[in-house]
Amino acid sequence: QSGLTQVASVSASPGQSITISCTGTISDVGGYNFVTWYQQHPGTAPKLLIYNVNERPSGVSTRFSGSKSGNTASLTISGLQADDEADYYCSSYTSSYTWVFGGGTKLTVL
Amino acid sequence: EVQLVESGGDLVQPGGSLRLSCVVSGFTFRNHWMHWVRRAPGKGLVWVARINEEGRETNYADFAKGRFTISRDNAKNTVYLQMSSLGVEDTAVYYCARDGVAFGFDYWGPGTLVSVSS
Numbered sequence: 001q002s003g004l005t006q007v008a009s010v011s012a013s014p015g016q017s018i019t020i021s022c023t024g025t026i027s028d029v030g031g032y033n034f035v036t037w038y039q040q041h042p043g044t045a046p047k048l049l050i051y052n053v054n055e056r057p058s059g060v061s062t063r064f065s066g067s068k069s070g071n072t073a074s075l076t077i078s079g080l081q082a083d084d085e086a087d088y089y090c091s092s093y094t095s096s097y098t099w100v101f102g103g104g105t106k107l108t109v110l
Numbered sequence: 111e112v113q114l115v116e117s118g119g120d121l122v123q124p125g126g127s128l129r130l131s132c133v134v135s136g137f138t139f140r141n142h143w144m145h146w147v148r149r150a151p152g153k154g155l156v157w158v159a160r161i162n163e164e165g166r167e168t169n170y171a172d173f174a175k176g177r178f179t180i181s182r183d184n185a186k187n188t189v190y191l192q193m194s195s196l197g198v199e200d201t202a203v204y205y206c207a208r209d210g211v212a213f214g215f216d217y218w219g220p221g222t223l224v225s226v227s228s
Contacts, residue, residue, distance in 0.1 A: 051212050097169045
């Protein structure tokens with residue numbers, strides 16, 4: 001059960017947009033649309049941002065959007081704000097009836 | 111208001127056992143799959159286990175198979191994680207989470223810390 005691949009860190013200035021990629025295999029990201037994204041601030045529980053590749057739960061800002069192409073999913077955050085500084089994780093259901101997370105991406109808002 | 115609250119985390123010696131509990135409120139517990147997820151210090155989130163609504167179907171990450179057991183008591187609105195043969199690598203904050211939308215974990219507890227050390 002290898003984890004999904006995410007870049008370890010990314011930084012950008014307020015107002016800019018960033019995209020975080022999440023690469024898996026045909027057995028997880030590529031084989032299902034059950035891709036989710038979570039945001040985690042230090043010392044707090046993760047928060048669901050995106051499910052079903054590109055759907056937002058009620059209350060999540062429209063600045064967060066998701067997409068997928070082949071075995072790679074992406075999270076885009078537009079109009080960066082200071083409070084967006086956090087760790088971001090992708091996750092996918094897998095063909096082994098398990099779930100797998102990415103290693104996480106630390107977003108720094110400069 | 112949906113709430114999940116974990117408990118049972120503690121300092122335990124290598125080879126020891128521990129049972130975590132997660133009490134939920136604010137939703138119909140028996141209608142939802144539940145999961146345990148952990149985060150080791152300085153590391154990322156790792157999925158641990160899942161249980162279906164009735165408690166008859168469970169799945170585990172490879173590292174948890176044979177050592178961890180997920181269970182639930184729908185009368186008590188509680189999901190459990192029984193852990194045995196604990197190693198230092200099991201040191202982590204353990205979160206319970208509700209499977210609410212298309213295998214997305216829409217509500218999480220604040221976590222409970224398990225420390226494995228001699």
